[in-house]
Structures are given as structure tokens and as C-alpha cells.
Amino acid sequence: MKISRNPDRRRFLRTAAGVAAIPAASCTRAGRRWRFLTDEQADTIGAICDQIIPPDQDPGAVSAGVVHFIDRQLKGHYAYLQDAYIKGVVEIEQAAQEKFGKRFSALASEQQLDLLREREKTAFFRMIADHAMQGFYGDPRHGGNRDFASWKMMGIPNPPVRGRQQHDLTKS
Amino acid sequence: MSAAFRSNETVDFAVVGSGAAGGVVAKELALAGFTVVVLEQGPHMQAKDFKHDEFGVLFQSALTNNPKTQPVTYREKEGDKAEIRDAVNYCRMVGGGSVHFTANYWRFHEVDFEERSRWGAVPGASLADWPIRYRDLEPYYAKAEYDLGVSGLAGANPFDPPRSKPYPMPPLPVKSSGVIFERATRKLGLHPFPAPMAILSQPYKGRLACQHCGFCNSFGCEFGSKSSTLAAAIPAALKSGRCELRAECYVRKVEIDAGGRANGVIYFDKQRREVFQKARAVVLCANGAETPRLLLMSTSNRFPNGLANSSGLVGRNLMFDAGAIACGVFEHPLNEHKSVQVTRLIHDYYDSDPKRGFFGGGGIDARSQAYPVVFALFGLPMDAPRWGVEYKKMLADYFPRTMMLLAHTTCLAQETNSITLDPDVKDAWGLPAMRVTFSWHEDDLKTLRYFEKRMLEIFDAAKPRRAWSYPPGFDLLPSRHLMGTCRMGNDPKTSVVNADNRAHDVANLFIVDGSSLVTSGRQQPTATIQALAYRAADRMAAMARRGGI
Numbered sequence: 001m002k003i004s005r006n007p008d009r010r011r012f013l014r015t016a017a018g019v020a021a022i023p024a025a026s027c028t029r030a031g032r033r034w035r036f037l038t039d040e041q042a043d044t045i046g047a048i049c050d051q052i053i054p055p056d057q058d059p060g061a062v063s064a065g066v067v068h069f070i071d072r073q074l075k076g077h078y079a080y081l082q083d084a085y086i087k088g089v090v091e092i093e094q095a096a097q098e099k100f101g102k103r104f105s106a107l108a109s110e111q112q113l114d115l116l117r118e119r120e121k122t123a124f125f126r127m128i129a130d131h132a133m134q135g136f137y138g139d140p141r142h143g144g145n146r147d148f149a150s151w152k153m154m155g156i157p158n159p160p161v162r163g164r165q166q167h168d169l170t171k172s
Numbered sequence: 173m174s175a176a177f178r179s180n181e182t183v184d185f186a187v188v189g190s191g192a193a194g195g196v197v198a199k200e201l202a203l204a205g206f207t208v209v210v211l212e213q214g215p216h217m218q219a220k221d222f223k224h225d226e227f228g229v230l231f232q233s234a235l236t237n238n239p240k241t242q243p244v245t246y247r248e249k250e251g252d253k254a255e256i257r258d259a260v261n262y263c264r265m266v267g268g269g270s271v272h273f274t275a276n277y278w279r280f281h282e283v284d285f286e287e288r289s290r291w292g293a294v295p296g297a298s299l300a301d302w303p304i305r306y307r308d309l310e311p312y313y314a315k316a317e318y319d320l321g322v323s324g325l326a327g328a329n330p331f332d333p334p335r336s337k338p339y340p341m342p343p344l345p346v347k348s349s350g351v352i353f354e355r356a357t358r359k360l361g362l363h364p365f366p367a368p369m370a371i372l373s374q375p376y377k378g379r380l381a382c383q384h385c386g387f388c389n390s391f392g393c394e395f396g397s398k399s400s401t402l403a404a405a406i407p408a409a410l411k412s413g414r415c416e417l418r419a420e421c422y423v424r425k426v427e428i429d430a431g432g433r434a435n436g437v438i439y440f441d442k443q444r445r446e447v448f449q450k451a452r453a454v455v456l457c458a459n460g461a462e463t464p465r466l467l468l469m470s471t472s473n474r475f476p477n478g479l480a481n482s483s484g485l486v487g488r489n490l491m492f493d494a495g496a497i498a499c500g501v502f503e504h505p506l507n508e509h510k511s512v513q514v515t516r517l518i519h520d521y522y523d524s525d526p527k528r529g530f531f532g533g534g535g536i537d538a539r540s541q542a543y544p545v546v547f548a549l550f551g552l553p554m555d556a557p558r559w560g561v562e563y564k565k566m567l568a569d570y571f572p573r574t575m576m577l578l579a580h581t582t583c584l585a586q587e588t589n590s591i592t593l594d595p596d597v598k599d600a601w602g603l604p605a606m607r608v609t610f611s612w613h614e615d616d617l618k619t620l621r622y623f624e625k626r627m628l629e630i631f632d633a634a635k636p637r638r639a640w641s642y643p644p645g646f647d648l649l650p651s652r653h654l655m656g657t658c659r660m661g662n663d664p665k666t667s668v669v670n671a672d673n674r675a676h677d678v679a680n681l682f683i684v685d686g687s688s689l690v691t692s693g694r695q696q697p698t699a700t701i702q703a704l705a706y707r708a709a710d711r712m713a714a715m716a717r718r719g720g721i
Contacts (some may be wrong), residue, residue: 010504052559058568077232113560120558129559130549137544154544154571156509 002061034083036074042067044089047105049132051112058153059146061132069135069144070128081127174410174417175207179449183207184716186437186451188466191268192698193705194457195401196316199408200709206716209416209449210409211439213462214265216419220404222392226543227596229390233328235272237264241600243497245607246649250588252609256597260461261609261650264424266419267392267402268459269652270698274389274513275370275398277322278535278696279313281521281704282306282333287622287691291524294531297584299488302690303662306333307694312710320399320702321376323367324368326404331363331519343515344373344382346379347632348506349382349575350515353538356634357518367514369527370698378444379403384511386540421447424603426454426470426479426681434479434681453680453712453721457705460490460654460686464549464591465606467658467683480658480675480683487592489585489659490610491692492651494534496620496644497577498627499541499553500636505572509539521626522694524582532619534581534694536627541576555641573637577630579623582615585656620644653697658687673713680721684708 034042049061049070061067074082092115096104100111107115119125136146137151145151148158177183184206189200198210208332217235228234237260245254261309263272269412283290285302293299296688314337316322326338342364346354354364372381382397396403409415420442427448429435436450456463464487468478478486517537524533548567551574555565589611593604624641631639661667666678675681684705686697693700715721 032254053562053564056561056564058479058564133548134227134231134545137548138231139223139225141223142227143226150548153568155507156544 035084037067037071037085041089042071042084043105044093044101045070045085045128048092048116048128051109051116052129052132059149061136063120063146064077064149065140065144065146066132067133069138069142070131072143073131078131084124084127088122088128091124092119106154175414177207177209177416177449179447180450182436182450183209184452184721185455185712186211186449187455187457188426188437189456189458189685190266190401190417191263191457191459191685192262192273192401192701193272194269195267195405195409196702196705197455197457197684197709198415198417198711199401199405199412200706201713202409202412203570204709204713205320205414207414208409208555208712209451211264211421211423211437211449212268212417212419213422213458214268214419215262216266216417217392217402219394219396220393222281222394222577223385224385224391224394226545229272230543230546235263235265235390236261243597243599244538245597245605246248246593247607247609248611250590250609254594254607259610260654261435261652262459262461264400264652266406267400267419268704271371271392271398271402272390273370273652273698276514276537276696277324277370277699278316278366278694279333279335279368280290280306280309280693280700281331281519281522284693285309285382291531294584294613294615295406295613296586297531298587299531300615300659300661300666300690303660303667309700309703309707310334310336311698312706316699316702317705319706320370320401320404321372321379321550322368322370322399322673322699323373325366328365329363329519331522339356339368341372341374341376343367343659344369344371344512345384347508347511347540349508350651352502352506352634353516353630356630357520358615358627360631362518362520362630363517364518367517368699369512370513371512371684372397372399373523377404382512386510387543389513394539421602422599423458423466424469426456426466426597428470428472428474428479428678432474434678434680442720444601453682453716455652455682455684455712458683460590460607460657460689461606461648463683463685463687464657465593466589469603470594475677480668480677480681482677483665483668485587485659485666487590487657488587489656490589490608490612491583491585491653491689492589492590492648493693493695494581494583494612494616494620494625494648494692496581496641497576498577498624498631498639498641499551500577500631500634500639501574502636503571504574505543507572508575509543509572513539521623521696526619528622530583530615530618530622531584531620532615533577534619534623535696536577536623536630539576539578540573545570546573547574553638554642565701577627579620579627581616581619581694582694583616583653583655583692585659585691592656610649617644631679653686653692653695654690655686655692655697658683659690660688661690672711673704674711674715682708682712
């Protein structure tokens with residue numbers, strides 16, 4: 001699976017496991033990574049997003065949590081776009097099979113780009129590109145921009161000055 | 173202590189809307205000794221509730237009218253079928269637009285009140301003089317600046333109209349964009365000056381000075397340093413003990429008695445129960461789009477075409493925000509994401525000039541370009557890659573180094589541009605949706621193109637790595653400046669309210685907000701809306717003392 005986990009969560013789980021047995025319920029919970037997507041859909045969406053915002057010296061879309069952002073919005077603000085996502089993923093996976101005989105996420109980067117460039121003007125591509133940006137550059141509270149990845153890249157200080165910290169601005 | 177009235181208790185004034193105008197009116201009337209109930213559609217949020225959450229604020233309508241529950245329909249011209257489209261955007265909460273505005277606080281100039289006489293008629297437009305002049309409003313501009321807290325430097329703008337007092341506090345510190353702009357405009361012989369902002373540069377009346385967090389435009393201030401009515405007027409209104417604020421109460425009708433006078437308002441409370449609040453007089457401050465909608469919904473046998481609408485002009489002459497954009501990317505980081513959005517501007521091109529060959533003028537300010545998500549989606553030049561490795565590198569390079577020039581320009585009133593009730597679409601309360609009919613006047617678009625050229629000249633003088641502009645007329649909706657729809661005038665046939673903001677048709681109905689404006693100014697209408705609100709509140713109080721309500 002290409003989608004990396006949140007390192008903080010991993011550390012948290014490891015620590016918890018060392019201290020005491022984790023109740024069965026939280027095991028299941030930790031295992032169910034997505035609110036809406038299946039692992040396969042998340043895999044495809046992650047591979048697309050990592051071409052839209054690729055990792056370089058700074059994190060890319062997937063390691064910044066963009067798939068989590070999209071998954072969360074598909075159960076919330078963008079619930080009305082669930083079908084559009086499912087159909088878009090099915091379509092690009094079919095094309096990947098027909099053209100290259102593999103899952104989209106298993107293709108070489110140039111092959112992925114080939115398929116995406118063909119689809120650059122489609123509603124699906126525009127939607128996923130918009131959402132990737134919203135997740136990557138938006139507030140981490142929505143599941144993306146993990147560890148302020150994009151803000152660090154753009155030189156925005158973290159944490160920003162906030163009203164709710166007005167009694168302790170030394171931490172800004 | 174905040175007052176609490178029963179709905180069958182007749183209060184002196186029911187004020188609909190608690191924004192730039194409503195907050196001021198409520199405070200002034202309550203402090204003048206009258207009982208006031210304020211009905212506000214949106215929630216009562218506080219500074220601590222505001223977040224630096226661009227996705228929430230700009231993409232999920234955290235503070236603004238939500239198209240999912242209150243759809244707006246739009247069409248370009250009468251006769252077309254309107255489609256659902258986000259054409260009007262307003263801050264839907266206690267404090268209204270004064271909470272999320274950038275806080276540019278320009279007074280209108282003398283010319284804005286008498287442009288029809290000075291310029292003449294403009295074909296296709298309903299350009300008219302105001303029934304009042306700048307000198308009538310001047311004391312109230314000063315009152316607003318001192319009461320609410322506005323920073324600026326009097327005398328710095330050679331084109332400024334006369335003023336009775338300096339600003340109550342000095343301007344905010346200049347930013348990189350302001351320094352670059354000041355140098356470049358001086359080189360061109362222009363006259364840059366510190367931006368007047370409704371943001372505190374110093375502690376004022378127990379409120380905190382600006383902390384330069386960078387989230388003014390579209391956001392609520394987390395420190396209460398932006399001089400919204402939420403921070404600067406409503407607390408005093410509530411403290412008077414004569415004002416009750418009812419948030420999440422959505423007025424659907426102004427009621428009229430047998431004598432044709434307003435006697436209260438019907439609203440849906442938070443649980444969507446209908447309530448009738450009795451009042452001796454009603455004041456509509458619901459903004460330039462919701463006020464005409466409410467009047468048009470307030471039909472009765474006596475007023476079948478909507479309340480206060482004998483002129484047929486309720487909802488007409490809608491004027492929107494007009495702006496042209498140019499951007500420049502510089503060698504060194506400007507870090508424009510910090511502090512207030514605007515620190516320097518020019519009014520050199522404010523007046524219309526017959527030599528240009530069309531009506532229109534404006535001001536140009538220097539500012540930050542956009543918050544990160546909007547920058548990522550729309551901030552780069554039109555020919556830049558939209559995704560991929562190069563795109564990401566370009567964003568990281570451009571974001572800290574980009575600034576924007578924004579021209580704020582005239583929007584001509586046209587009778588065919590309007591707010592009406594959509595015949596088909598309903599909101600979540602079952603009320604007819606707001607239908608916007610709007611297209612730009614040819615001269616508005618020429619003005620935008622003219623200003624695009626002026627801004628690129630300024631960038632030429634500033635010598636960025638690269639400057640670019642967006643084609644003017646390039647989608648200008650939704651608008652947040654909502655003006656002209658209940659215009660002020662002396663003649664009941666050609667206007668909706670008189671020079672005291674009283675409806676011509678209903679003796680105890682007042683309307684004061686963006687809808688009263690006869691002309692758009694050069695945008696930045698908040699100072700004028702608030703000056704009008706202070707003045708109208710004076711007139712209402714005087715009339716009430718004479719037993720006129």
C-alpha cells in the first residue's frame with residue numbers, strides 16, 4: 001500500500017501498545033482508515049494526487065494527508081460528490097488496465113502522467129485537482145496539510161498568531 | 173445587562189440586521205433611551221470563535237450565506253431564466269459584513285454625491301445625485317471613525333474631501349507591498365497615502381490593537397481589533413439594558429396595520445417557529461440584497477407589489493463590487509501574508525475624466541494577493557502550469573514574493589439590474605430565493621480596462637521579476653458590495669427612501685444599509701453606510717422624541 005500513515009498516530013499506537021493491551025475496539029478503529037473510500041479507491045486517488053502535488057524536497061499530497069482530507073469531505077461538505085469520485089476512479093482504472101494492464105497506482109510515473117494529461121480538461125480531474133489544493137494548502141484541521149507541510153514550504157510561520165493564544169504569544 | 177422583551181410587548185424599534193448599519197443603529201437608539209430588539213439571521217459568534225481556517229471560511233461558508241440553505245439565482249438580463257449561482261455573498265452573523273470586510277475605510281468624496289450634475293447623464297444608466305451632500309455626512313463620518321476606531325493619516329491624501337477632525341489613531345505600519353507601491357507611484361508623480369483602515373493601530377476603548385496575524389479579508393478578527401459592529405458597537409448596545417439581540421432569527425415579513433404603518437415583524441426563530449414582534453417603528457438594515465427581498469416578500473392588500481415600493485424601484489439599481497487585479501512577483505520575499513491586507517493606496521484616478529471617453533473612476537491599493545488555497549488555485553499567472561512538479565515549485569517560489577494591486581472602481585446604477593424574488597426556487601425556510609439580475613455597464617468594463625493599464629504602469633515602475641493581470645470582466649461574481657436597491661432621493665417617484673432614510677410610503681419604516689446608496693462611490697462602501705446609519709439614527713431618535721413613531 002502506497003499510502004503512508006500519519007507518523008504521529010503510529011508513534012502513539014506503538015507507545016500505547018507498549019504500555020497496555022489496546023482494547024479490541026480501538027484496534028478495529030485504527031484499522032479502518034477511511035470514512036468513505038475503500039482502500040483501492042484511496043490508493044488510486046492518492047496516486048493521482050501525488051502527481052498533482054508530487055513529493056520533492058517537500059512532502060507531496062499523500063504524505064501531507066490529502067487523501068484523508070478528501071475522504072473526510074466526502075462524508076461531509078462534499079458528500080454530494082461521492083458518485084463523481086467513484087465514477088472517476090473506475091474510469092481511470094479501466095483506462096490503466098486497457099492501456100498498460102496494471103492498476104493506476106502500479107504504473108510508472110510517465111504512464112500515470114500520460115493518462116492524467118489526457119484527462120486534464122475533464123470535470124473529474126479538475127475536481128480532484130481543486131480538492132488536492134484545498135487539502136494540501138488549507139488548515140490541517142480538515143485532515144490535509146499534515147505538520148503544516150505546505151505552509152512550511154511557502155514560508156508561512158507556524159503556528160500562526162491566533163486569537164485563542166492571546167495570553168501566551170511567546171509560543172508563536 | 174442585555175434587555176429581554178416579550179414579543180407581544182411593543183418595543184420602540186425593531187431593527188432587522190446587525191451588520192455595519194444595524195449594529196450602529198441599535199447602539200445609537202439604545203443609548204438615546206429607546207427600547208430596541210435586533211433580529212439577526214445569523215449566529216452570535218465571538219472573537220474566540222474565529223479561526224484561521226481558509227477552507228472553512230472560503231469554501232464551506234463558515235461565516236457567509238450558505239448556498240445550500242439559501243440558494244441565490246442569477247441571470248444576466250430580464251427575460252432570461254435564472255439559474256442557481258452564488259452571485260451574492262454576505263457575512264451572515266451578528267456584525268454582518270463589518271466582521272469579514274478587509275476594513276478599508278474610505279470616505280466618499282464630494283463628487284460621489286453630485287456626479288449626475290457634474291458629469292451629465294450616462295446612456296443606459298440611472299446615474300443620479302444624492303439628496304444629501306458630502307458636507308451633510310461629514311460629521312457622521314467623523315463620528316463613525318471615533319466611535320468605532322479607524323486608523324489613518326489625515327491630510328496625507330491630497331484628493332481627500334475636507335474633514336473636521338484627524339483620524340483617532342495613526343495608520344498601521346507599512347508592509348512590503350506598501351513600500352514598493354509608494355516608491356513606484358511617486359516615481360510616476362502620483363500621490364500614495366497610508367490606507368485608512370477600520371483596524372486599531374493602538375489599543376482603543378478597551379480593545380486590543382492589531383496583532384498582524386494576516387487574516388482580515390473574509391475572516392473575523394480573533395482579537396476584536398477590527399472595528400466591526402460586533403466588536404465596537406453591539407456590546408455597548410447590549411450594556412445599555414435597552415437592547416435585546418436575537419440571533420438566528422430570520423425575518424420574513426414587515427407587518428402593516430390598517431392605517432398603513434409598520435407595526436412589527438414576523439420572523440422564524442432558531443427552532444423555525446414563527447414569532448411576531450411588535451414595534452412602534454421598523455428599521456431595515458439587512459444589506460443591499462436582503463432588504464429589498466424582505467420588502468418584496470412583505471406584500472399586503474395595501475402594498476401588493478411589496479412594501480415601500482410605489483416607485484417600483486425596490487430591488488432595482490443594484491450595484492456590485494467592481495475591481496481590476498494586477499499582480500507582481502519580486503526577487504525577495506515580501507511576506508505579504510502577514511498583517512493587514514492594505515497599507516498604501518492612491519486616489520489620483522478617482523474622478524471621472526471626460527478625456528478618457530467614458531464615465532468612471534477609482535482608487536488603487538497595494539495588498540497581499542491571496543491566502544494559500546486560493547493562491548494555489550488562482551494565484552499564478554494564467555500561463556503557469558496548473559499542476560505537477562513545476563507548478564509546485566512555482567507556488568513555493570511565488571507565494572512569499574507576490575503582491576497584488578487592486579483597483580476599486582465605479583459600478584453604474586441600471587434599473588434593469590435588480591434583486592427580485594425567484595418564482596421557482598425556495599430556501600430552506602420555504603421562502604422565495606433571491607434572484608439576481610445583473611450585467612455590467614459598458615463604461616464599468618472600460619473603467620476596469622483603464623485601471624488595468626494604470627496598475628501595469630505602476631508595476632513597470634516597481635520593476636518586479638514579472639507582472640501580470642487578469643482580463644477585466646473576467647468573472648466578477650459573487651459580489652460582496654450590495655448597493656442601490658432602495659435608493660435615497662427627494663422624489664417618491666424616483667426613489668424609495670427620503671434624505672432621512674425613511675421610506676416614502678410608510679411613515680415609520682426606515683431603511684439604512686447599502687441599499688440606500690445612490691451611487692457606488694469607488695467601492696469601499698462601509699464608511700458611507702455607517703455614516704448614513706449614524707445620521708439616520710439621529711433622525712429616527714428626533715422623530716421618536718416628537719412622538720412621530
